[in-house]
Amino acid sequence: MNIILLGPPGAGKGTQAHRLVAQHGMRQLSTGDMLRAAVKAQTPVGMEAKAIMDRGELVSDEIVSALIDAELAAMPDATGAIFDGYPRTRAQAEQLDELLAKHGRKLDRVIELQVDEDALVDRITGRFTCAKCGEGYHDRHKQPATEGVCDKCGSTEFKRRPDDNEETVRHRMQVYRSETAPILPYYEEQGLVSRVDGMGSITDVTESIDALIAD
Ligand code: ADP
Ligand code: ZN
Numbered sequence: 595m596n597i598i599l600l601g602p603p604g605a606g607k608g609t610q611a612h613r614l615v616a617q618h619g620m621r622q623l624s625t626g627d628m629l630r631a632a633v634k635a636q637t638p639v640g641m642e643a644k645a646i647m648d649r650g651e652l653v654s655d656e657i658v659s660a661l662i663d664a665e666l667a668a669m670p671d672a673t674g675a676i677f678d679g680y681p682r683t684r685a686q687a688e689q690l691d692e693l694l695a696k697h698g699r700k701l702d703r704v705i706e707l708q709v710d711e712d713a714l715v716d717r718i719t720g721r722f723t724c725a726k727c728g729e730g731y732h733d734r735h736k737q738p739a740t741e742g743v744c745d746k747c748g749s750t751e752f753k754r755r756p757d758d759n760e761e762t763v764r765h766r767m768q769v770y771r772s773e774t775a776p777i778l779p780y781y782e783e784q785g786l787v788s789r790v791d792g793m794g795s796i797t798d799v800t801e802s803i804d805a806l807i808a809d
Contacts, residue, residue, distance in 0.1 A: 598680075605792050608626075619673065624680075655683055717735075724747060729745065729746040790803055
């Protein structure tokens, strides 16, 4: 099973991908996570990507497709892939087709998470994660039970993404509309697109996705 989660920043792709990994033993391939890891490790790719990401613009198609190629090469054939944040341009969609063929895979579904745009800025500008275990929190919607302490692991360190400020978020939305949304017709022609209401609770959204994966 190979699926793409598509949707604007803040739609919940990463949250849902984590749940699919836990429930179905699939692997999440998030180019955003890979790039943030590269920035942290100060690799050549990371040094090139940092300023671009901080502005909310897109890193080059060649860089992200090379990251995906390496991940697919390292994955057991039987493990399903969840693409999260990739592809983001028409060129990346075509590169993904080539990479899947190269690694003996095919795309089963593209799931578009539909969300109300006003909710996105609110979701993104308040979000933060546990620095140790990655559990997600929110200033207004999901504070830890004890202030400053992670519910899951007890850590007292949290982090926020530098690109989660309002100005950059609005720019990321614009980039989504102009560069990423136009890849939907490419997948629609192949009959691969299903839509899920991303405004429900996290569990409701997971159930809708599970129903799609099951049939
Ligand atoms: P979000 O979906 O919340 O915007 P991501 O973590 O997917 O966040 O991406 C963060 C940033 O990383 C993007 O704004 C972009 O700069 C870069 N990035 C991630 N994936 C890609 C990609 N497939 N192509 C180009 N740039 C990417
Ligand atoms: Zn934690």
